[in-house]
Amino acid sequence: MPKPAKLGPQPGNPAELILNGEVSPNEWQLIPQVEAGEDFDLSALPDGKVILPLRQWKDNQEALAARHDEIGVWLDSEEGAELIGDGAVELPLIAINFPAFADGRGFTAGRLLRERFGFKGELRAVGGFMRDQLTYLQRCGFNAYAFEGEQPLVSLKDSLSDFGDSYQTGTDQPLPMFRRRF
């Protein structure tokens, strides 16, 4: 699919998020993508923990090596998990953008990062996903949910336990039900 000419909606930086089932302060700052043709100014990168767009991370991996523990990466919805690939094991955080809740590519990306590329760090959903997707996200390996805008996170996190069991495998359940019935 051709790259969109313009940048899609960029994820924000809410003050709080749901992390490992609890409302927690957001310690990471997500850096938006730059328009095609514009330069990315590495020296302007803020101190502390930052989440870089995939391309900026790829272009600057060596320069950023010293800040290893405070550099995360975010994938846009058309960027597949294989673009990080085995590099995932080195990362403390990967965020996946859902430009709209109906764009389900991030579910596959999450699963592949966990199941194929051995990612063990924080897997964060960012962008326009919604509460009612939390169980699906959780089953695809996500453990952090940075909702956009003002949201009642304390009640939202209840949706993580909408379902007590599942038919298929997921990152939370290595065995499909047909292997557990007997």
Place this chain on the structure above:
Amino acid sequence: MYRYDDRDRAIINDRVAQFRGQTERYLAGELSEEQFLPLRLQNGLYIQRLAPMLRIAVPYGLLNSTQLRRLARVSRDYDKGYAHFTTRQNLQYNWPQLEDIPAILAELAEVEMHAVQTSGNCIRNTTSDPYAGIALDEIADPRPYCELIRQWSTFHPEFAFLPRKFKIAVSGSEQDRAAIRVHDIGVQIIKRGEEIGFQVLVGGGQGRTPVIAETIRDFLPEEDLLSYLEAIVRVYNQLGRRDNKYKARIKILVKALGPEEFGRRVEEEWQHIKDGAEKLTQEALQWAKSFFTSPEYKEFDSASTQDALQQQTDGNKAFARWLERNTYPHRVPGYRAIKLSTKPTGVPPGDVTDSQLDAIAELADNFSFGEARVTHDQNVVLADVEQGKLYDLWQQARKYGFATPNIGTLTDMICCPGGDYCSLANAKSIPVAEAIQRRFDDMDYLYDLGDLNLNISGCMNACGHHHVGHIGILGVDKKGEEFYQIQLGGSASNEASLAKVLGPSFSRAEVPEVIGKILDFYVEQRQAEEPFIDTYNRIGLQPFKERVYAKAS
């Protein structure tokens, strides 16, 4: 049939509770229309022209009498006392109240039913052959695989927000009665020696861009079914177009990449997961098959039951006709399958009243081990009827309005709800069906015409399967007026083909006359017992076109 255990029940009850919460949030204004839309759709709830429409899943069409009675009760208590069988072997209610839906779902959950994934951009109800388990040409019973697919696809966490809806059909017989070539994935059960496996087809579909599916795997071992499906849907989820809803189905991706390249990507993905936990175990396969064993058939001497039947048909033309058109051979001597026709003249095809639903339950209990099957042509099959009880069954079916002996004939039409109900429709379809039924109500003429599928869709979304009708009728909008395009030559069988447009469209009033011209021409042209579709395939579209559009001399 498959029966829930505590695990299945827990999942469905969790869903009922979840949807109750979602509905409450919507009614309280906490969920926007846009946010509620995919949630209600994944529970089969549409907002239609006049009222919400709720689509209930009937996995591969199979119902027991308890479920039928509950469906009848729900239509009485929450609807206007009728329901509609769909071409995905499901059932729809046209008049429920939004605030009642959670209660309806709770009632259905009590009888192991739900509305999960009957709409939305997710994996829909898997469909199959209504004669599964009893057909003479069966290679293996498709239902255990359908049930395994149902479970695998239910709340699949990765595939709930696909680019577009996704439909899977499984055929277990030599003759394809599940229309697998017009599905996103078609699964054909085959045997290599004694080993069961699957031929896998992808990228078929109807809608705006009808496509016949392509084979991407000639033989998939039985235990690999789910992992292979997972690989296909995973490739589609990543690469399917999301910028244009009309180009978002898998058929467009398969066309764009080419079936070879698409298949190569699936195989590549599958190599990573084929030996994972979704690989079916022998234990799981045996377990799935254990729900679809033969009922306790009696032993009959086929010669004597045949004689008895012969005596009943002698001198009883009406019964003989019903026997010929509405019953189907059974692999067990002394039994036949029968089809209850939901298509007497004047009733929208597929519509049944609450008392008819109760009647189907009663007939199923009395004649067919308590089970019934919804068919993709919107009728109902009772699969296991003793030949000696056919006469009795026929009389009862007549009483309930199910014995119109028109199965497989012109008036056994597939027809979508159309502009009378559906907000997508360009034109009405039910009145067209009725006008055709009224014009062609002479049973002798219908029998003489023989096997003939006429399918009507009220818009190009093709819910009435007009692309694969021998005669297809498509409602179109011409400057705000309803017109109808006629197509010829479609088929959803093994030799699947897409119908071709005959020419300029007609007004609703003209349609029966045009169908009459087409049929007259067929009768003139046919050789011996040649069915309509064979005559069409022999002589082609052009002669029909010339006849229909000939200037009156």
